[in-house]
Amino acid sequence: MKKPMIFSQFFKNNGAVMGSALIGLVAFWLIFLIILPQLSMLDYSFRYNLPPAEVGGPKDVYTLSNYEHLIYGSDSSHQTYNTVDLKVFMRTILAAMLVTIFNIFLCYPLAYFLGQSKGSGFVRLLVVLLIIPYWINEILRAFALRIIFGDSGLLNEALMFLHLTSAPIDFIRQDIALYAGLGYAYILLMLFPMYNVIESLDRNQIEAARDMGASWLHIHRRIVIPYAKPGIVSGATMVFMLSAGALAAPQILGGPSSLWFTQLVYQWFNDSLNWQQGAAYAIVLLVSTIVIVLTVMRVFKVNMGDIGK
Structure with missing residues (x-):
């Protein structure tokens, strides 16, 4: 009913x-x-990479070979593992998690400040200043960050001017620029879900807790964070999924050893013209991220209805 x-x-x-x-x-x-x-895409992932003339013929059957390639590589005997691609996959998932955690710690204080300020003129100005940089294309922002983090970029010049370092730091090779770029690219997707939830929190609850002698740590741990949990999980879901599936930022800001899993997918589709193998890699990434997100939601006892409020 x-x-x-x-x-x-x-x-x-x-x-x-x-x-x-x-x-x-x-x-x-x-x-x-x-x-x-x-x-x-799922259907492609279970097909052989055949010439166009053989598509739909007797050789065009379903197979698990595209998924086996991710695990074993070109070894048909399954004696050795495809350590290169598996390491790239694990590094991509781990890096996406780290970017998500970094954004949570960065955005929570700001979201709390914005949500509890009750729409003052300064808060509205601050929100506008946060949004304006995102009027610029994501690729242009990535190139701007590469210039900032470059050997002769603004950050290195400032560090050497302040005598904090005697030589330029290679932020690109150390993947600092990549993680910073991913965190910056999706920071608003973390901030605004938190802000929307915290804004509806009754300030009287916080004032009552303070009157009863509760510390700020206990107030946030017992009142604010449980109330803001749907917004935190919603923002974390979007940041994690988009970070794991990012392509522009890893291509522009990544160092020689920071190959992203989406770059492997791109190579299979566009360089090798093997759409079947690329589809299998894409499906593995999609399913893995969905499983991780659903697991986190279950651990923190948040359902889809809470996120959609």
Whole structure:
């Protein structure tokens, strides 16, 4: 009975025509832009890379060889592991986790400040200043960060001017520029979900806790963080998924040894023209990130309904 009531209330609020149009657009977006392309990618991942003339013929059958290649490489006897690609995959997942954790610690104090300031003029100005840099294309921002972190960039020049270092630091080779670029690229996706939740927190709860002698640590641990948990998980989900699937930032800001898993996918699709192998790698990355996100949501006892509020 609950679902029909939700739909009837939805049509009552939006009208029959507008409600139907909204549902139709969402259905089109889900089916034709997400579900069907992913199903096509899944089908590709179980196929052999055949010449066009043999596609649909007797050799065009399903196989697990594309997934086995990620684990064993070109070793058909399965005696050795594909350590290169597996290390790249694990490093990508771990780096995406680190970027997500970094953004949580960076954005939580700012989100709390913005959420508890009750929309003052300074807060509105601060939000605008946070948004304006994102009017610039992501690739241009990545190149700007590469210039900043370069050997003769602004950061190295400032460090040497302050005599904090005697020689330029190779931020590119040490992957510092890459992690900073990924954190910066998706910081608003972490900030605003936290801000939206914390803004609705009743300040009287905090004042009551302070009147009872609770420290700021206990206030945040017992009141603010549990209340903001859906926003934190929502932001962490978006930052983690986008960081693991990033391509522009690793291509521009990554060092020689910082190959990203999405770069392997790109190479299979565009350099090797092996769409089947590239699809298998893409599916592995997609499924792995979804499993990690669902596991984290289960550990922190957050469901999809909480995130969607």
